[in-house]
Amino acid sequence: MMRWPLPPRLPAAEPAGPVDRETVASLVARMDAAAQRRLGRGLAIRHVNTGSCNGCELETRALTGVLYELSRFGLRFVDSPAHADVLLVTGPLTQNLRRALEQAWDAVPDPKWVVALGDCAVDGGVFKGSYATLGGTGNAVPVDLTIGGCPPSPSRILAGLRALLEANSAR
């Protein structure tokens, strides 16, 4: 038996399952009242590459495709950190990109979320201990949510982002 049907001729976004309750609860606990008031339903995401191998980018780009259809959840990617609610950070945080991440973080208006995407961003991944890396996003800016995997699949990334969204609008 095959695991999925033949590619349909007319693609449509796939059904999305439930959001992980535990992740939502822990995120809600970290939100303060001001943040809850100011962020509406919907999140603007700015991607920041801190030395990724480009694998995490491929899977994040896949999310912008027709099968995942991010916009139905109110998630969208923006070009400027000044327009972002979320920094989606990939890569093991190379020494050469630490400053760039800090600048991007400074440019995002409060309240802001930081998501460390992929094993590298979570703790440096396989590049842990190299002279050229700092061992993940958390070593430069505070991290709110980690999404592990090398790279995490688009559905796993989406699950994390939707949990963030729910945490934002649960109140």
Next chain:
Amino acid sequence: MTRIAAILHGTPQQPSRPWPRFVVSRAQWSALLRENLTLLGAWADTTHVHALFANNATPDPPTDPLACLIVSIEVEVGFYPALSPVHPGAAWFERAIHDLWGHKAADGEDRPWLDHGHWPQTHPLAARPGPRPPAADPPEFVEVAGSALMQWPIGPIGSGIAEAAHLRLTLDGTAIVRAEARLGYTHKGVLTLMRGKSPRVAARFAARLAGDATVAHAIAFARATEAALDIAPPPRAIALRAVMAALERTTTRLDDLGTLAALLGATHLHGQCGLWQEYLRRGLAAAFGHRMCMDCVVPGGVAGDADPMGLSALRPILEALLDDLPSIRAGFARDSLAARLTGLGRCATEGDAADRCARRLDAIAADVALVVPLLSDLPEGPANVALPSHSGEGLGLSSSARGDIRHWIRIDNGQIAAAFPIDPGWHRWPLAEAGLVGAEAADAEAICVSFGLPVSGMDL
């Protein structure tokens, strides 16, 4: 005897496979630089600088023992004779060699490349690395004369979901008069991490040099290891590698095409390319256990056998893609898009963006046509062989969507003593720098995407 053979006559050969490595004198080095050779890459160890050339004068590449040349020259009091005055493409390699090993190219480039002044040490691969520098220097760019010119810095964090690189454009009004890349932002210290590891463990770093060419890098690394240890992977592994590599090239080309289409406003085409990419990734996951086949290729073969059900599901996806390819082609030929692509980022060797898109589409068709019969005729047998733990040196080649990848490796009693991967990025960025000149600044991003510019693999 050819002229190159005459220059190298009597030179001691290091037992490197499949081509020997020649340790040459300074006179031989400069004689070789006058020959019709193409520089493929340059790297070093603590005592020597190594250069890899393709021999353009070779009569019969597959059998000529000098079709590919690896030559080494001893570093004397910190210096070696530069390659860049003859081979301009060597400049970035020379800068990287200085940053990593501390060897200076006499009459060559010494502006930093990978080392931006933030590492806790200098020359991390030298016998004795230096102390941390006092403060980071701002990057230097080549000045362009002219008072009306403006500098436009782009990156390292650019727009979109992309790799981190810096491009310095010099503009005259809105026209680009010079483009200079500054890379090294994503340098992760991979060569140091590989050292002292077994090839099986080090393969994980090779597979993470470039996510869009993880299979291709893993294959080049595996072939280098297999050459060094003089072993051959089983036929089934060779066939499975070919399937993974061809489908990786296809997904990367679809990604490049889709990203370019989106930038130029062809959102439908972006969706179409993304869709096929996604189906292929799901197919790869079912067949090989990972959407990008990361860590699926190992020295000695493939990590595990493929799932037969997953493999059989690949075929209908590929046939459907072949059916749909003419409509993607038609999308790129549609008037509004074709008009934007024509003349965009023209360079002498590769033509314009329209030519590059057409070549990608042709390559997709060729790769899919290669995989379909392979799938129905896979050799039986084991998926891998054990690696002996002896010593050796080898060079391995593979083909990625962005061009050839080569890995050189030296193994000492089963452990990596030195390695150097040559990513196609080293050769693609200079093409883009040339292709940007004369273009409108607003087109810079589309031009770069049309070239397909990998970063992480060459940042090491």
